[in-house]
Amino acid sequence: MIDIRLLRNDPEAVRAAMARRGKPELLDQLTAAASFDSQLREIALERDANRNKINELSKQVGQLRRAGSTIEAEAAMAESRERGDAEKRLAGRADEMQARLYDLLLRIPNVPHPDAPDGAGEDDNPVVKGPIAMPIAFADYQQVPHWETGSALGILDNERAVKISGSMFTMMRGLGATMSRALCQFALDANADEFEEIRPPSLVTTATLTATGQLPKFADDAYAIERDDLWCIPTAEVPLTSLAAGEILEEADLPMKFMAFSPCYRREAGSAGRDTRGMLRTHEFDKVEILSYATAEQAPALLQMMVGRAEALLAKLELPYRIIEICTGDMGQSHHRSFDLEVFAPGSDRWLEVSSVSWFSDYQGRRADMRYRPTGEKGTRIAHTLNGSALAVPRVWAAIVENYRQADGSVRIPDALLPYMRGATEIRSK
């Protein structure tokens, strides 16, 4: 959520920042929120004054009773009773206004960081680094889509995945399955020096999915288990962000860094027909996520650090990659500043987004009610959150199968994964 006080005190600054997202309706939402807010404050003021009077009268009743002044006590009770009706009416209106304001605020996206590049959509995202390790030309034998190589080698069996679960599910077999797990282990091991490993639940409550920003606006993208009022997580970001929900942290403990392996579930409601071949877009996939809680001051350096962490994995896997920054028109709802890492897949002949690292400022922290106590200061502040995919398995798997394909149709295992492959150095058909 954006800071309603900031909108109240400096509406022009918020509007100017929000305008950079290029969606005029957002400005209308800001206007509506500001109007609800001022109405709410007006009613609350009146309600509180009335409550104060009731509280005072009630106190008097007790005192008068004890003093034996029954008649005066009766009078105070009568007056207080009358005010009770006004209290009900005012409280009802205030609650209603509060609910409307809250619901609206949940749907308003974060404001972009001043340094985030302007742009209308994904075509305007600037490349900020790379391409790195990009060959001048790819060999013919590399320009084979991973789904062809995968089924030829028996490591990808999407036909049966579809039989079992329907379209847009995938299944790896043999050394393909092993390599999938190897990628996760590799990503976890590479970050274990600084990030605490968490194995979070994959099913979460509505409140948890609201904190990160998926709800209420993007309910169609998530799998719901309605009978139990639970949701399948689309990323480990969701449970990790709510780890400290409702808590007050100490500044001395920040930044806090976590990593988690988890399955990720996505309905892909808006992308029917896209990337239907292979495993570039599936309803369920594995991912290792890294995430930090931080102060506002610590966040920018952490963002760079986390981009560096994700990059290091691609470099160690010796895949061709580049880093792009997300422009204001393409930014996700919760994002304040965001970078994507892309790997080139010569068989699919395209760049694949394999990681997204973002700073959410206090947007998620406010939704999750996650604060910290600044050392030597009174009060609390909303914690900042940052997260990123360390490694999303299927697309990296696909990129490896294409980049590492050899002239005889086999696939060499990247050196970085050798410790996790039970001695296998390549994958070839039996």
Place this chain on the structure above:
RNA sequence: GGAACGAUGGCAGAGCGGCCAAAUGCAUCCGCCUUGAAAGCGGAAGGGUGUCACAGCCCCGGGGGUUCAAAUCCCUCUCGUUCCGCCA
């Protein structure tokens, strides 16, 4: 799924419908004492909203109700503990 009990400040733990934002202990912070520390003594200290600052208002798991007045009574939900049932 059934039964019983429970949920109060960082933790533990009192709390008669009004004198309760809430005793006490531990932990924390600041003084005094001490060469320094411990002990001892004295003091400070919850969160939110709101205000220039006060005031005011809200918060005793969530929601609802009774009452002039609710941490306290009633209903309900959630969670926890124990026992039973089931089960990787």
